[in-house]
Amino acid sequence: MLTLRSLTKKYGRSGAKAGDGEKTAVDDLSLEVTPGKVTGFLGPNGAGKSTTMRLIMGLDRPTSGTALVNGRAYAQLPYPLREVGALLDAKAAHPRRSAYHHLLGMARSHGIPAGRVHEVLGIAGISEVAGKPVGSFSMGMGQRLGIAAALLGDPEVLLLDEPVNGLDPDGVLWIRTLLRSLAAEGRTVFLSSHLMSEMELTADRLVVIGRGRLLAEAPMADVLAGGTRHTVRVRGPETEELRTLAHHIGAEAENVRWLSDGELEVTGVRAGRVGDVAHERRVRLHELRAAEATLEEAYMRLTSGSVEYADQLKPTPTRSTAGEYDPKASV
Numbered sequence: 001m002l003t004l005r006s007l008t009k010k011y012g013r014s015g016a017k018a019g020d021g022e023k024t025a026v027d028d029l030s031l032e033v034t035p036g037k038v039t040g041f042l043g044p045n046g047a048g049k050s051t052t053m054r055l056i057m058g059l060d061r062p063t064s065g066t067a068l069v070n071g072r073a074y075a076q077l078p079y080p081l082r083e084v085g086a087l088l089d090a091k092a093a094h095p096r097r098s099a100y101h102h103l104l105g106m107a108r109s110h111g112i113p114a115g116r117v118h119e120v121l122g123i124a125g126i127s128e129v130a131g132k133p134v135g136s137f138s139m140g141m142g143q144r145l146g147i148a149a150a151l152l153g154d155p156e157v158l159l160l161d162e163p164v165n166g167l168d169p170d171g172v173l174w175i176r177t178l179l180r181s182l183a184a185e186g187r188t189v190f191l192s193s194h195l196m197s198e199m200e201l202t203a204d205r206l207v208v209i210g211r212g213r214l215l216a217e218a219p220m221a222d223v224l225a226g227g228t229r230h231t232v233r234v235r236g237p238e239t240e241e242l243r244t245l246a247h248h249i250g251a252e253a254e255n256v257r258w259l260s261d262g263e264l265e266v267t268g269v270r271a272g273r274v275g276d277v278a279h280e281r282r283v284r285l286h287e288l289r290a291a292e293a294t295l296e297e298a299y300m301r302l303t304s305g306s307v308e309y310a311d312q313l314k315p316t317p318t319r320s321t322a323g324e325y326d327p328k329a330s331v
């Protein structure tokens with residue numbers, strides 16, 4: 001269990017005003033990350049995710065507020081590795097030391113038996129390269145070593161900052177399965193990632209921050225439901241008939257646009273209503289489909305206004321469009 005209470009971290013000259021050298025990286029953040037679930041930690045670049053994780057791990061001191069692991073500050077944990085494991089910087093290992101000796105050194109200094117080193121090397125799928133120097137590892141192997149290190153103390157709480165960075169598709173699937181099984185064992189799993197599709201598959205709950213402040217803390221399903229308009233895709237064999245449908249549904253839809261000659265996208269109306277109007281107007285349909293809510297869409301809505309680097313929010317076309325349809329223009 002992680003508990004943040006009014007956690008605040010300011011960088012720069014103390015007493016300096018914002019814009020005059022002071023930066024509030026984490027701003028009055030209060031939340032709980034509960035056991036038995038994977039909690040995703042989202043936010044634009046510079047939102048304060050890594051800083052929050054460093055504060056939890058005692059690697060930085062809060063300006064005010066507290067970050068508690070199982071009810072205690074990190075510095076007060078008698079056996080920290082046994083309570084919380086973290087992957088914050090996968091390359092934080094001596095490049096000439098072997099993976100095995102890197103983990104063995106950590107195990108010895110925390111009273112963890114050497115046998116556990118072999119176990120976590122196996123879990124992370126790097127037993128065969130355990131004798132190789134860490135400096136020769138690919139990014140994906142480095143991530144796996146970082147995860148092995150996080151698991152070394154068999155901790156109840158796991159913190160992972162961008163764990164899928166550098167992993168190939170097999171590695172991404174492996175980590176998703178691993179994190180879900182760790183949560184199913186009753187552990188607290190808190191992970192950040194910029195990969196929305198992956199987060200959607202892995203996390204049960206979400207914490208979203210922007211400019212250091214809490215924007216949302218909710219189950220994944222609620223975030224998805226709250227952030228998405230109804231979007232319906234319609235396909236038919238006759239462009240003229242679809243044009244009729246576009247004209248009539250356009251009066252009540254937020255937007256109607258052509259995806260191709262034979263396909264429309266209708267926003268702001270439910271699929272059933274589009275089907276009814278098609279039936280009334282004798283428009284033949286070959287497909288009528290409610291587009292699924294995506295986390296990416298919900299996330300964009302939540303964080304618009306909290307992005308430091310505005311280019312992130314420039315819309316990127318997801319598919320080629322054969323001309324935008326304006327429902328107000330005559331067709």
Ligand SMILES: Nc1ncnc2c1ncn2[C@@H]1O[C@H](COP(=O)(O)OP(=O)(O)OP(=O)(O)O)[C@@H](O)[C@H]1O
Nearest residue numbers: 011012023025043044045046047048049050051052
């Ligand atoms: N040691 C530091 N000194 C000064 N400013 C810092 C320091 N560490 C972080 N910051 C600033 O604090 C803010 C939050 O940074 P942080 O790295 O926590 O964000 P993040 O959400 O992890 O971003 P990203 O997604 O890009 O990794 C940023 O504006 C960053 O420039």
